[in-house]
Amino acid sequence: MKRLRVxxxxxxxxxxxxxxxxxxxxxFAHLDRQRYEPVPIxxxxxxxxxxxxxxxxxxxxxxxxxxxxxxxxxxxxxxREVHLMARPSDEPLLSIDRVSGRAGSDRGDDGAVVQSxxxxxxxxxxxxxxxxxGTVQGLLELANLPYVGCGVLASAVGMDKGMMKxxxxxxxxxxxxxxxxxxxxxxxxxxxxxxxxxxxxxMPLFVKPAxxxxxxxxxxxxxxxxxxxxxxxxxxxxxxIVVEAGVKNAREIECAVLGNDAPEASIAGEVVPSREFYxxxxxxxxxxxxxLIPAELTAAQLAEVQxxxxxxxxxxxxxxxxxxxxxxGRDDGRLYLNEVNTLPGFTTISMYSKLWEASGISYPxxxxxxxxxxxxxxxxxxxxxxxxx
Numbered sequence: 474m475k476r477l478r479v480x481x482x483x484x485x486x487x488x489x490x491x492x493x494x495x496x497x498x499x500x501f502a503h504l505d506r507q508r509y510e511p512v513p514i515x516x517x518x519x520x521x522x523x524x525x526x527x528x529x530x531x532x533x534x535x536x537x538x539x540x541x542x543x544x545x546x547x548x549x550x551x552x553r554e555v556h557l558m559a560r561p562s563d564e565p566l567l568s569i570d571r572v573s574g575r576a577g578s579d580r581g582d583d584g585a586v587v588q589s590x591x592x593x594x595x596x597x598x599x600x601x602x603x604x605x606x607g608t609v610q611g612l613l614e615l616a617n618l619p620y621v622g623c624g625v626l627a628s629a630v631g632m633d634k635g636m637m638k639x640x641x642x643x644x645x646x647x648x649x650x651x652x653x654x655x656x657x658x659x660x661x662x663x664x665x666x667x668x669x670x671x672x673x674x675x676m677p678l679f680v681k682p683a684x685x686x687x688x689x690x691x692x693x694x695x696x697x698x699x700x701x702x703x704x705x706x707x708x709x710x711x712x713x714i715v716v717e718a719g720v721k722n723a724r725e726i727e728c729a730v731l732g733n734d735a736p737e738a739s740i741a742g743e744v745v746p747s748r749e750f751y752x753x754x755x756x757x758x759x760x761x762x763x764x765l766i767p768a769e770l771t772a773a774q775l776a777e778v779q780x781x782x783x784x785x786x787x788x789x790x791x792x793x794x795x796x797x798x799x800x801x802g803r804d805d806g807r808l809y810l811n812e813v814n815t816l817p818g819f820t821t822i823s824m825y826s827k828l829w830e831a832s833g834i835s836y837p838x839x840x841x842x843x844x845x846x847x848x849x850x851x852x853x854x855x856x857x858x859x860x861x862x
Contacts, residue, residue, distance in 0.1 A: 476506075476507070476510045477508065477593040477844070478591060478592050479504065479509045479511050479512065479592070479593065479594055479595070480512045480594070480595045481497055481501060481513055481514065481528070481596045482609065483514070483515060483599060484497075484516040484599070485516045485600070485603050486516065486519070486604075487600065487605075488601060488685060488710075489600035489689070492818060493600050493601075493604070494529045495818075495820050496598045496600070496820055497513075497528070497598040498528070498529040498820075499821050499836070500596060500598055500819065500840060501529065503821070503836050503837045504840060505837060505840075505841070508841075516599070516604070594618070594844055594848060594851075595619065595621070596621045596840075596843070596844070597609050597610070597613070597620055597621065597622060598819055599816060600817075601632075601685060601689075602632065602685065605816040606628055606632035606633075606684065607625040607626070607629035610623070610625045611625045619850070619851035620851075621793055621843045621844060621846070621847045622794055622843070623791050623793055623794075623816075626789070626790050627789045627791045627792065628815050628816075630790075631789055631791070631812075631813045632684050632815070633683055633684055633713075634681060634683045634715045635713055637789065637812060637813065638715070641788060643788075644784065644785075646810045647781075647808065647810060648810050648811070649800065649809050649811075651674075651715060651717045652669070652670055653683070653713060653716075654704070654713070654714045654716060655713055655714075656708035656711065656713065656714060657712065659704050659708055659714065666704070667697075667701065671700070674716060674718045676694065676695060676696060676697075676719070677694060677695050677719035677721075678693070678716055678717065678719060679716070680694055680700070680706070680714060681714065681715045681716075682710035682711035682713075682714060683711050683713035683714060683715050684711050684713070685710055689710065690706055690707050690711070704716075720801075720807075720809060723800045724768075724800070724801040724802075724803060725744040725799075725800065725801075726742070726744075726768055726778060727741065727742050727743070727744060727797070727798050727799070727824050728741045728778050728782040728796070729782075729794070729797075729817075729825045729828040729832075730782050730791065730795045731793075731794055731829065731834075731839075731842065732793075733792045733849065736783050736786050736791070737783075738780075738782045739829050739831070740766070740767045740775070740828060740831055741779070742764055742765060742767065742824055743768035744763075744765075745762065764824055764827065766828060766831045767831060774808070778799060778808065781808070782797040785797050786813065789813055789815075793846050795815050796814045796817035796824060796825045797810070797814075798812050799811055821836050826839060
């Protein structure tokens, strides 16, 4: 049986670059070599694409982050630059080797060696902007390449917390009260924005950049004296800021979704952060945070979490995979939809893969299923008409 050549894209320009490397390492380690031929395609922090000399191997985000800190300031080694070409039929993706001072040339000029590298499917293991937000998905659509995960629309909506909330509201899905502030507006009219937020939303508040993940740039605001610093921090990361009313004594519940038009939902898990909330340090650097699988929920609560997870996934037109996060009030039992992550952390110890493992799907089988879903969706799109003639 011919092996499928799988291009695994990882790294990226976002603040979640290191987390992506850990997720990609797990994918490379568990791709069945009898079925797949993996091709490591790395996006550097400066945006350059390259065929990596070797795939990443550290599957701990904390280990990758610590290594990145040690390597800070050093120029990354780039092997071969990658150029995506459209594939209307069997045309390959092309890689171009840049060669300085070619043998036989007395001018010492630069040359290029073109090498074909046809891909059957792409597995983008990218988190955050410039990867999870529909940008890479749009590129792959233009190249007519099958790819794992959500399409352009779902990825873009899933990345932008402000637009996501608009879509959830349109579908009648319960969520906390919130406001969206443009960073330019905050920097220009600080007093007016501050007064409006304090009048509209009760404390505590969570202040977030609209388009980041892994809790980067998020602050919990306990009183009015902390609001300015939280807004300044979020504004440093994004042009839009989402401000949410906190849920008192909340539990953080998560559920994994898998599928295309008829998605399935896993059992639910619970995050118990080591800090006041599940921030970047609590997720990746502090070993005190815990995940409980399954979450201690009643049958009715679990059924509602699974129902809302699939509803949220379909609301943004999701496909492939997503992790859906909720807030559950301990005091009143009210469940609030928080957000959909269209490319969640994907190591073997990430919540998404652990939820499916507890639901009966192993990590290697999960990779197989995601690739199948990608090929299935691509094949269906190829049957659609693109011209009236």
